[in-house]
Amino acid sequence: MITDRLRLDGRSVIVSGAGGGGIGTSCARALAEAGAVVVAVDRDQDRLDALDLPGETVLVRADIGTAEGVAEVVAAAPGVLHGLVNVVGGSLLPHWAPALDFAREQWDASLDLNLHHVMFLSQAVARRMVDQESGGSIATIASTGGVVAAPYHVAYGTAKAAVLGLTRTLAVEWGQYGIRVNAVAAGSITTPRATSTVQDPGLAGRGVPMRRRGTPEDVAAAVLFLVSDLSAYTTGAVLPVDGGALQRxxxxxxxxxxxxxxxxxxxxxxxxxxx
Ligand SMILES: NC(=O)c1ccc[n+]([C@@H]2O[C@H](COP(=O)([O-])OP(=O)(O)OC[C@H]3O[C@@H](n4cnc5c(N)ncnc54)[C@H](O)[C@@H]3O)[C@@H](O)[C@H]2O)c1
Structure with missing residues (x-):
């Protein structure tokens, strides 16, 4: 049955930024429900401790912005490493500013938070998949702000656009190893962190054809499709999960x-x- 292709039984999948209680946590839960051995990664121990996932889970406290953290995370994945979900990213208050005033320090911080680790964690995971001769699937949470302009949010938009370019290039280079690389362009999603920017939930569906904000589960469902064999012939794709916002x-x-x-x-x- 084609629905069998959704199952990930016994296969390891790393989720970076799994502890935030938002998109990462929902992705980790969805993958665990599909039978994956989830390697849940976060640099915040309290957030990891708060995770309550079904099935076999490996919790790893690590900073994936460092080479040591990346090595630790990849080594922690038991058995066959099948997948990686790059969730770490986001935007802090100082990352909102007009481009004319944007500070170099905040530019560097935003690109560190949103871009650099995607390359080097993906690289380390792909090296192991090549050694395993197993193929695999990498999915990265990007943003609609990386597809179109991100006014007053220039570093974030630039970093997320770069993530999409990276996704396409890795997909083309690694297709020969059976490693698929895709991205989700998430729209406005209700998460614990995002509520600090969206103060009035009543306004959040404005401009969205589906007239509501997305949920972390909306994003997790797309990630489950991309990580599983349901998407076996899909690579280099950018899947919008935005209620149609990009189309308008x-x-x-x-x-x-x-x-x-x-x-x-x-x-x-x-x-x-x-x-
Ligand atoms: N919420 C939205 O509306 C929205 C929209 C589009 C895209 N996104 C993207 O979705 C992703 C998740 O967003 P969220 O709001 O759920 O995030 P979040 O801040 O709730 O979770 C991210 C987690 O990553 C962890 N983390 C940060 N840096 C780390 C590092 N160097 N090493 C290990 N762990 C680290 C944090 O501790 C945190 O628990 C981000 O990439 C964000 O840009 C969110």
């Missing part, structure tokens, strides 16, 4: 009417009031 230009208002259309006859036809 900003020049449409909340009712999907182009903001520049003022012709009363067109407005009447759109609204069905033209008799």
């Amino acid at each position: 230009l900003g020049l449409f208002d909340d009712d999907n009417v182009p903001v520049h259309v003022t012709n009363p006859q067109i407005l009447a036809r759109i609204r069905g009031t033209d008799g």
Whole structure:
């Protein structure tokens, strides 16, 4: 049955940033429910301790921004290492600023948080998959802000755009080893950290065709597809999980009417009031 391809029984999958109680935690749970041995990684011990996942789980406290942390994480994965989900990333308050004023220190911090570890953890995982001659699957949580502009959030948007470029290049280089590399372009997702930027949940669905924010489970479902053999012939892809937000230009208002259309006859036809 094709649904058997969803199962990951006994296969190790590393999830970086699994302890945040948001996207990483939901991905770890979904993979564990599919039978994977989840290697849950976080640099925050309290967040790791708070994890409650089904099945066999390996908890690793490590900083994946360091070579030692990366080596420790890959060594901790038991059996056949099948997958990696790069979740570590995000945005801190000082990362919001006009590009004219953006500080070099914050630029470096944002690229460190969102980009560099994706390359070097993926590289270490792929080296092991090549040694195992097993193939495997890598999925990275990027953002809609890496697909289109990220105004006043220039370092984050640039880092997430770079993650998409990295995804495409690794997919092409590593296809010969049966290693697939894909990304999720997540839209606005309700997580413990994101609530600090989205203060009014009532406004959060604005501009989103599906008229709501996403949940960590929405992202985890896409990740489960990408990590599992259901997506066996998909690599180098960027899968939007954004309620359709990327498909809609900003020049449409909340009712999907182009903001520049003022012709009363067109407005009447759109609204069905033209008799
Ligand atoms: N929430 C959203 O709306 C949204 C939208 C698009 C993309 N994303 C992306 O989703 C991902 C997860 O977002 P979230 O809000 O769930 O994150 P989060 O901050 O809740 O979780 C990230 C976890 O990573 C850990 N971490 C950070 N640096 C680390 C390091 N060097 N080594 C090991 N662990 C480290 C943190 O301790 C934290 O527990 C990020 O990449 C973010 O950019 C989020």
